[in-house]
Amino acid sequence: MPIRQPSKPRASRPRAQARPYHHGDLRRVLIEAALQLAAEGADVSVREAARRAAVSPGAPFRHFPNRDALMAAAAEEAQRRFRAEIEAALSKAPASGPLARFRAFGLAYLRWALRNPAHFEIISTGRYFVHGSSAELTRDNAELIALTEGILAQAAEQGLLRSVDLKRIQIAGRALVYGFARMNLDGHFPRWGVEAGEIERMAEGALDLFIAGIAKP
Amino acid sequence: MPIRQPSKPRASRPRAQARPYHHGDLRRVLIEAALQLAAEGADVSVREAARRAAVSPGAPFRHFPNRDALMAAAAEEAQRRFRAEIEAALSKAPASGPLARFRAFGLAYLRWALRNPAHFEIISTGRYFVHGSSAELTRDNAELIALTEGILAQAAEQGLLRSVDLKRIQIAGRALVYGFARMNLDGHFPRWGVEAGEIERMAEGALDLFIAGIAKP
DNA sequence: CCCTTATGTAATCATTGATTACATTTCGAT
DNA sequence: ATCGAAATGTAATCAATGATTACATAAGGG
DSSP states (O other): OOOSOOOSOOOOSOOSSSSOSSOSSHHHHHHHHHHHHHHTTOOOOHHHHHHHTTOOTTGGGGTOSSHHHHHHHHHHHHHHHHHHHHHHHHHTSSSSOHHHHHHHHHHHHHHHHHHSHHHHHHHHOOSSSOTTOOHHHHHHHHHHHHHHHHHHHHHHHTTOBSOOOHHHHHHHHHHHHHHHHHHHHTTOOTGGGGSTTHHHHHHHHHHHHHHHHHBOO | OOOSOOOSOOOOSOOSSSSOSSOSSHHHHHHHHHHHHHHTTOOOOHHHHHHHTTOOTTGGGGTOSSHHHHHHHHHHHHHHHHHHHHHHHHHTSSSSOHHHHHHHHHHHHHHHHHHSHHHHHHHHOOSSSOTTOOHHHHHHHHHHHHHHHHHHHHHHHTTOBSOOOHHHHHHHHHHHHHHHHHHHHTTOOTGGGGSTTHHHHHHHHHHHHHHHHHBOO
């Protein structure tokens, strides 16, 4: 695993070749290429990523033992961005009530998933690499879940919920936003897509319906 | 498109070869092989389906123009089974109230999806063939949606719902069951899987929570 | 009975993931 | 500074797969 961050390839003797033999930060570039390919809707192949990095087809295997490892690394990067966006949204509504924070969380989740469908798929689907093989991904995800559990616990403390079965609420809420994100991803909103924002408004409506359902009347 | 159902290959002159040159019903067998492969967790390849049918690698292309067409046919078959199970469940609760029927629908949906994850994926994911390329699949799915809309309309007529925004309820409910089914499919219930039935009970709980949320108190 | 059509086989090609042998660069120990 | 080991890239190669083409065989209607 290449950990060191090599400085820009030193301008040494072999000035003849345009590209230096060593790439500089191939690992990062390959991950970026994989994410870009996914975002373009193309299927991610190691060779195509290598092609985009202007490198031989075998080079990526110096950094990733196999295709799955590349996809796992790409998933970790995507998950970082996903999580950053959610935490940013929450930090903008710090003092609001627990249910408002719950809503902000769900909305940020939905917005990111709807706007980065291919990256959401890589993160969530466990088809591109063995699910659970990345400790970072597992930990990040667990922390997000713990975050919602904390918010729900606050809501329960303040007597805002009809039911105190927090686990059930948590799972149902997760299934709702996950389902919405995946329905979009899987092409279940054909004609709505024509007007951008329509799907996000539907998602917001579904989330509000759910929250109204769990809130004490 | 081979429509005719050929009778068992006639025992004519060339008795020497064990298998007759013509297969009998290769199309059906290939679809079955594809579904079986998916159910086993293997990725479905045309060649492997041909192998299972004991036929040359090129033979499937006499029945399907490409891999996607085979997958689409497999999806149609799976959808038929899915729909049959839902309609059977509904026919067993014909006279119950609309909310009970809504619940029965959701439960049948979840049970089938949880017990036939790979087939559910083929139906729903639009990754194995161009989503919308199969008119039968599209129609079947639309009819299932119309079914739930009818049930919800009944519930609204009888004043059982807190909100009359049926479209929103429909979408949210669909996202919930779809999300639960896909979370299972995508490996988001790791440790719960140890005890079979645990996931189904969680699904039932989430569904009941949702129904309690939309029902008038 | 023959001829058209449907259906299967065999050979072949491009793409892809993966491995191996070899070349070049980098870096630390001396 | 220099030398050798480790890191990193290239070239060649392999097996599997989707797909196409030329050819072989079966089925059934005139």
